[in-house]
Amino acid sequence: MASLPERFEKWFAAKGWRLRAHQAEMLDAAQEGADALLIAPTGAGKTLAGFLPSLVALAARPREGLHTLYVSPLKALGTDIARNLQIPVAEMGLSVSIETRSGDTPANRRARQKEMAPNILLTTPESLLLLLSQENSGVYFKGLACVVVDEIHALAGTKRGDQLALCLSRLRALSATRIVGLSATVAHPEAMRRFVGPEARLVQAKEGAAPEITLALPETEIPWSGHMGLKSAELVLRKIAQAKMSIVFVNTRAQAELLFAEIWRHNEENLPIAIHHGSLDIAQRRKVEAAMAEGKLRGVIATSSLDLGIDWGGVDQVLQIGAPKGVSRLLQRLGRANHRLDEPSRAVLVPANRFEVLECEAAMAGVAEAALDGDPPRPGGLDVLAQHVLGMACAGKFHPDDLYREVVSAAPYEDLSRPDFDAVLGFVEDGGYALAAYERYRKLFRDSEGFVYPANAKVVQQFRMNIGTIVEAPLIKIRLLGRRGGGFGAALGEVEEYFVNQLVPGDSFMFAGRVLKFIRLRENAAEVVEAPGKEPKVPAYAGARLPLTTNLAARVRAMLHDPGCWGAFPEQVRDWLALQRRRSRLPGPNGLLVETFPRAGRWFMVVYAFEGRNAHQTLGLLLTKRMERAGFAPIGFVASDYVLAIWSAYRPEKIEQLFHEDLLGDDLEEWMETSSLLRRAFRQVAVIAGLIPRQLPGVEKNRRQVTVNSDLIYDVLRRHQPDHILLRATRADAAHGLIDLSRIAALLARAKGRITHMALSRVSPLAVPVLLEIGREHVQGEAEELLLAEAQALIAEAGEDENVHGNFIHGPKGQNMLFDHT
Known part of the structure; x- marks a missing residue:
């Protein structure tokens, strides 16, 4: 096993450190020129393990030019790592230059980096593709020895990950570089190892101290519904006051704004508490990050903008407001507290409603078992490939045979057929059959030997202005x-x-x-x-809700069905579940529970699917179409992460037929073709693939212009070239992300022959939370009072003859504890 050079040995000794086994294994892999994936818990020296071989090599043989490239999903993470790397370099007197490069890097520094690269460059996938598209990229990366991909789990399986994988395949073609992947939470290690390289070594560090996770609940009533956690603001403030520094994680930017305001409303001691999310100006975020690093804050309300491996040192407590939606996500977040391997991280979960209590308990059990979750990486996107093909042409001519071999060496594209590659290349070349007549879509041309070039300088300029796979709303x-x-x-x-x-x-x-x-x-x-005003609005952001993972949903179903697990639940939740068991049934780990009951002149059908909000919304659309054909006259539906409720004019019958697996056949096809879903997905695909540039020299298109252009092209392609490569990419995206098709298919398969239909005379206790969601989106003033009265009646009806009326409705001082929502 490798040992450290004397200079490094002394530095480790001065710090009171010793070389850990996984760090030595990473040195061994570097000496043998092998790719490696390191999975190590927070505080195990993971980042140092990734960079140590590069520092050792540069100390032994100082040189000019780029030696190591570091890629991370977050610009802030690269900045933090660069700052931390400077410490050993300075303390050991190493002649190693370190710089960062991102969209925030000043133009003069970027220009200097192109001419004189640092030894270690820290960047993002988008900036890497921009560098690779330069005409001198072959010279720039010729001496590259190592690429370190940090938080690799956050990239693999995403479009940014597809982009990065293609860039890595190009870097391998330009230099004898090796790839290193780093992560603390990898649910599918074999798939992640292949992402790094087909022969990559898997290095796993020993587990650190088990985290300390506790549940914090309101002192009075646990809300029945809602997801903002605002009722717990005073509780959260007390927790912040009891710790040195806390990160309070929430799941959406709107929730961050609301909770921050509510906490400050109660912050009579003026504890220094800040807010951090991706929509804030970068100067505002940097100010908060600097204050955290200097220990000037007691708390920060944050979204996933602080999820990943930034070491804030002084953070000794993490609070998660609302359910975490996944075991891996919870582990990632609690790793922000106490960056020391042998000491436990402290986390407090603050569920916003009763179902979230169940989810939090399931997540805690998952953490105890180290049962990481998340979907395995999916095949690479064809729209991302189209962007990459054009980028490689901008760097210099290529032959399609060579580029195809390069592309299929990237793990997400290893099964890409040559006809599909040629179809993507053809699209980039002239737009494809249906668009080839239009000059604006001709971006490439071929010479007599088959080599491919960009059509003109304007194509190159336009490509570099529109790099990226993150398509946000304007x-x-x-x-x-x-x-x-x-x-x-x-x-x-x-x-x-x-x-x-x-x-x-x-x-x-x-x-x-x-x-x-x-x-x-x-x-x-x-x-x-x-200027404070009454009832201020709160910006919402597209796609802001985090999805509930399949594994965590299965855990919740299993715990619900087994009273032996209920001992961990608070008394209010145990009573709620016991009442449900008397009134109806409890959902189980297998099969599907469906309840029907009349209420207020309508018939309700409540489906306990536990497949996440996206899947439930799609299922609701498909079921209402089928119910309409059957004559039940559906009126509407509402979906949560756990339950789907549909209300109709007539009593639903033959429930098993409604959930037949052919629901994903003609019904799905008809709905997808007539809904706006595919058009919305096509806009994203068209922008990524370069069909519709968002930015042109001196011009930025607004959302309406992009929408009109993409809708016109979508109609043309559907009519004249329905097998167009972008339409195929669109359907793949819609099936995976927008409608969660695989989860609906799994639900229907699970339900086949195992549907439990409970025909009830009134609403069940477990159905109350989802029915409380009906009509709640935009209510204020008198409408809110009417809604409260309706909610009180609903809960009273669910608990009829059970003496639950009073305590289940109001908290202290007349507070409404029915739902936690704004």
Whole structure:
């Protein structure tokens, strides 16, 4: 096993450290030129293990030019790692240059890096593709010895991961580089190892101290419904006060804004608490990160913007508000507390409703068993491949045979057929059969020997302006003016365009932890002033909800069905489940429970599927179409992560036929073709593939322009070339992400021949939370009071003859404890 050079041995000794076994294995792999995937818990020196071979090599043979490339999903993570790397370099007196490169890097520094590369460059997948598309990329990367991919689990299986895998295959073609993957949470190690390389070594560190996870519940009533966790703001504030520094994780940006405001409303001691999420201006985020690093904050309310491996040192507690939605995600988040392998991380889970209590208990059991979850990586996207093909042409001519061999060496594309590759290349070349007549879609040409070139310099410029696989809704900057509405003002961040379009001058909304009044929209900025208003709106963001993992959903079903597991639940939840068992049945690990009952002149059908909100929404659309044909006159449906409820004019019958597996046949095809879902997916695919550029020199298209253009092209392709490569990519994306087709298929297979239909005379206790969601989205004032009265009646009906009326409705001081929602 490898040993450290004397200079490094002394440095380790001065720190009181010793070389860990997995760090020595990574040195061995480097000396043998082998790729490696390191899976190590937080605090195990994972990042140092990834960089140690590079530092040792550069110490032994100092050199100019790029030696090691570091790629991470977050710009902030690269900045943090660069800062931490400078410490051993300075303390050992190594002649090693280290720099970062991202979209935030000043143009003059990027230009200098192109001419004189540092020894170690830390970057993102998008910036890497931009570098590889340069004409001098072959020279720039010729001496590259190592690529370190950090938090590899967050990239593999995503479009950014597809992009990175293709870039890695190009780097291997340019230099004798080896690939290193790093992660603390890998659910599918063999698939991840192949992502690193077909012969990559799997290095696993020993487990650290088991985390300490506790559940924090309201002192009074646990809400029946809702997901914001605002009722627990005072509880969360007390937890923050008891620790040195806490990260309070939430699942959406809107939730971050609301919870931050609610916590500050109770923060009479003025504890320094900040907010951090991806829509805030980068200067605002950097200010918060700097304050964290300096130990000036007691708490930060954050989304996944702080999920990944940044070491904040002083953080000794993590709070998760709302259910974590996955065991791996919970482990990743609790790893932000206490970066020491031999000491436990402390985490507090704060469920927002009764179903979330069950999910939190299931997640804690999953952590105890180290049962990591998440979907295995899927095949690479054809739209991402189209972007890569054009990028490689921008770097210099290529022959299709050579590029095909390079592409299929990337794990996500290892099964890509040559006809599919040629179809993608043909699309990039001229748009395909249906679009070839239009000059604007001709981006490549071939010479007499079959080599491929970009059509002109404009194509190259346009490609470099539109690199990336993250297609966000168009964003509007938020600019804070002086109190009188004058001056240029400070940038606070960005919100989605559709939200700003809903505002009229004088409207108030919540952003960056402030209540702002909208003054006007000027060019690409919403100008605002600080002015508290009544009932401020909260920006919502497309796709913000985190999906419930399949494994965690299965755990919840199993715990529900087994009263032996109920001992961990609070008394209110145990009573709720016991009442459900008396009134109806409990969902089980296998099969499917469906309840029907009349209420308020309608018939309700409640499906306990536990397959996540996306799958339930799709299932609701398909079932209502089938119920309509059967004459049940469906009126509407509502879906949560756990339950689907449909209400209709007539009593649903022949329940087994409604859930027949042919639901995913003609019904699905008809719905997908007539809904706007495929059009929405096509817009994303078209932008990534370069068919519709978002940015042109001097121009940025707005959302309406992109939508109109993509809809016109979508109709043309469907009519004239239905097998077009982008239509195939669109359907694959829709099936995987937007409608969760595989989970619906698994549900129908599980239910076949095992549906338990409970025909009830009234609502069941377990159905109450999802029925409380009906009509709750946009209610204020008197409408909210009417909704509260209806909710009280609903709970009373579910507990009829069980003496549950009073305690199940109100908390102290008249607080409404029915649901936790704004």
